[in-house]
Amino acid sequence: MTVRVPGKLNLHLGVGDVRGDGYHDLCTVFQAVALTDDVTVSVAEEPGVEVVGEGSAAVPAGASNLAWRAVQTLATHVGRDPDDPKVRVAIRKGIPVAGGMAGGSADAAATLVALASLWRLEMGRDELATIAAKLGSDVPFLLHGGNALGTGRGEQIVPVLSRHTYHWVLAFDRRGLSTPDVYTELDRLRAEGDPPRVGSVEPLLEALATGDPRQLALLLGNDLQAAAVSLRPGLRRTLRAGVSAGALAGIVSGSGPTCAFLCGDAQSAVEVAAELSGAGVCRTVRVAQGPVPGARTVGGEETR
Numbered sequence: 001m002t003v004r005v006p007g008k009l010n011l012h013l014g015v016g017d018v019r020g021d022g023y024h025d026l027c028t029v030f031q032a033v034a035l036t037d038d039v040t041v042s043v044a045e046e047p048g049v050e051v052v053g054e055g056s057a058a059v060p061a062g063a064s065n066l067a068w069r070a071v072q073t074l075a076t077h078v079g080r081d082p083d084d085p086k087v088r089v090a091i092r093k094g095i096p097v098a099g100g101m102a103g104g105s106a107d108a109a110a111t112l113v114a115l116a117s118l119w120r121l122e123m124g125r126d127e128l129a130t131i132a133a134k135l136g137s138d139v140p141f142l143l144h145g146g147n148a149l150g151t152g153r154g155e156q157i158v159p160v161l162s163r164h165t166y167h168w169v170l171a172f173d174r175r176g177l178s179t180p181d182v183y184t185e186l187d188r189l190r191a192e193g194d195p196p197r198v199g200s201v202e203p204l205l206e207a208l209a210t211g212d213p214r215q216l217a218l219l220l221g222n223d224l225q226a227a228a229v230s231l232r233p234g235l236r237r238t239l240r241a242g243v244s245a246g247a248l249a250g251i252v253s254g255s256g257p258t259c260a261f262l263c264g265d266a267q268s269a270v271e272v273a274a275e276l277s278g279a280g281v282c283r284t285v286r287v288a289q290g291p292v293p294g295a296r297t298v299g300g301e302e303t304r
């Protein structure tokens with residue numbers, strides 16, 4: 001059973017103060033983009049996780065892999081033995097590892113959908129979303145895909161309709177960034193001074209509804225960007241290079257270090273990608289459009 005799952009960008013990421021449980025209150029607009037991982041779950045006597053593809057060497061293959069935690073959590077939920085679930089998970093990565101595009105959360109979301117199908121569980125997406133939220137803040141969105149408004153720690157999502165397809169260029173950095181480190185850096189910057197915060201989310205939601213990438217470009221904003229740039233100052237150069245190459249705007253994706261550049265159309269995205277590749281500011285450049293659906297079985301039956 002193979003499930004394809006996209007990565008995400010945050011078009012707007014407003015980070016509130018740190019909560020009692022260590023998480024931060026968020027107000028975010030997610031968009032799922034067509035940079036995907038394929039997750040195959042099969043019945044096996046020898047349980048485990050294997051990972052190939054983009055940055056796979058950096059992905060933990062053992063019990064600390066989020067996809068494996070998804071297996072154990074779903075097994076427990078349906079009364080199977082979480083320590084001997086008799087399944088193997090094979091992940092083909094296209095989403096950058098530790099890149100701020102929720103690659104690990106995507107694999108967890110895909111694993112839930114694949115296992116629900118493999119085990120023929122009579123589970124709706126809402127029940128899966130509740131389990132997803134336990135695994136990570138971004139997992140419910142990656143089940144869903146499209147565009148969505150996320151609140152709470154990001155796990156409470158409401159779909160946002162948009163008629164338009166947007167064209168992005170993504171610049172992967174040479175090394176990843178740890179999400180907790182970036183949040184901690186933001187807390188430090190805020191304790192020291194008063195870094196600017198993104199404004200209300202409303203104008204961006206209105207721009208999404210119009211479908212005009214030029215309007216959307218003016219409203220992209222990410223409170224984690226200052227923290228990611230503080231930890232990885234070279235990102236400033238990457239962001240400048242994308243805009244000089246002709247993108248409408250550039251932004252750090254989530255906690256970074258991937259940078260996302262919004263382009264006017266598909267042709268412009270190809271041109272920006274080519275120029276950015278030659279600029280020597282990042283490891284790899286990809287073109288991806290969004291929004292796209294969340295975790296879906298490939299060439300098989302859909303779970304309800």
Ligand code: C5P
Nearest residue numbers: 022023024026136137153154179180183
């Ligand atoms: O939920 P998830 O496990 O993906 O989050 C990873 C880390 O990112 C958390 O342990 C926390 O340090 C940070 N985080 C946060 N506030 C959020 C989401 C994540 O501080 N809303």
